[in-house]
Every structure is written in structure tokens, then in C-alpha cells.
Amino acid sequence: MTGVVLLHAFPYPTMWGPQLEVLQPRYPVIAPNYMGKTLPEAAEQVLREMDWLRWDKAVLVGLSMGGYLSFELWRQAPERIAGLVLADTRAGADNPQGRATRDQQAARIRAEGLAWFPEALLPNHLGKTTREHEAEIVQSAAQMILDNEPELVARSLEALRDRPDSTPTLPTIAVPTLILVGEEDSVTPIAEARTLYKAIEGSQMLILAEAGHLSSLESPTTFNTALLGFLAQVLS
């Protein structure tokens, strides 16, 4: 059997509500929470869940950190992957400044908890349109951050810091791939999506209007239409 695995962004393990709503009546689908795990550990967790469900393959839908994990899964078990949706993500590793910021943030979370973290993340993670006009989405994203166990957030920052450069992985990807990016994504902007599109042979790419980095939350209708269209192609 082939299912759909939704791989969340950091630190939003419960972000897939709008997608689960449309997918659950149509496809076998899971949305694992891998906060606190390294990417290799998270990949092992996903493969174990697929084994338990007796899925031989899955379409992976990875947003941001979920995209980083999709690359890791492709390296570990390409034979288990039927297709990829890479949303608002990038192939490159952190630069030294990015790694230092992860360390500072992890140390502050361990010292102070998470109360300060939504204000640090959301101005970048949400697009201008959402921040100015969608107070409910802003509030819900903030609550998702606060609902985490602080130590798991700190460990995930270390996992992000330590992820490898996936650029050499891109040309090896040989399954149908859809690349999505919010037009207002300032974290992994359109140029990053184009890099993926150019390096993954046969991939498709779509820019989502009025969405930022968390495009599945910010523009769920457009995101879901693109996702369902892709799944209909791959799983028919």
C-alpha cells in the first residue's frame, strides 16, 4: 500500500490540520511528530511507522524542516518513496552564522523557556499578508510554538544546525516531485525553490500567492488544490 506522510516544519508538529481534513477521506495519511529528534532518527521513526502500517511506499509532503527530512529519507530509503512535495524548503546546510544563532536560541530556550520564541520566529515564518490580515492564523501559529516541550525545541535546533548539505542529493531524486513556495516566503524564498526545480529532473513548481514560509497554513485552499492534483497524478 502507498500512503501520504506529512512532515512538519520547525517547531509546528500540529500544523497539518487543514491538509488532514482533505486528505483523510481520500488517502491513508500520517503526520508524525519528530520534535527533538535528529534527522536520521526522525527518518528511522517515519520508516518504522510505515512498516507498522504495512505501507511499502509513501508520498512525502515536507515543509521546511520537513523538506530537510525528505532529503534524509531519500538518502536512506529511496525505494520507499513514491513522490515528493517539497514546500518552502532548501537544500543547503546552515552557514557558520546560522549555526551560531541555533546555539544561542537553544541556550536561551533552556534558560528561559519558550515564551519569547513566537515573537522571534513569526515575523519571518509568516508572510506580510498573513501578519496584517489573518490574526487567527498568527495566534494559532504562536500557540503551536508554545505547546512544545522546550527541551525538544532546543534539540530540534541542534538537529537543524547539524543537517548536511543536501545539494548533491537533488540530482539523484528520481520520483515525481512538486515544489511549492509562498510568494512572500522570506526564509526559503522563491530563488531557493527555483534551485530545487532546476536540479530535480522533471519536477514541477508552483508559487502560492499571498503566502509566506508556512504556506500550508497561510494559503490552505491553494496548497490543498496543488497537493490533491499532484497526489491524483502520482497515486492513480
Ligand SMILES: O=C(O)CC1=CCC(=O)O1
Ligand atoms: O530554520 C530554518 O532552517 C528554516 C526553517 C523554518 C521552519 C523550519 O522548519 O525550518
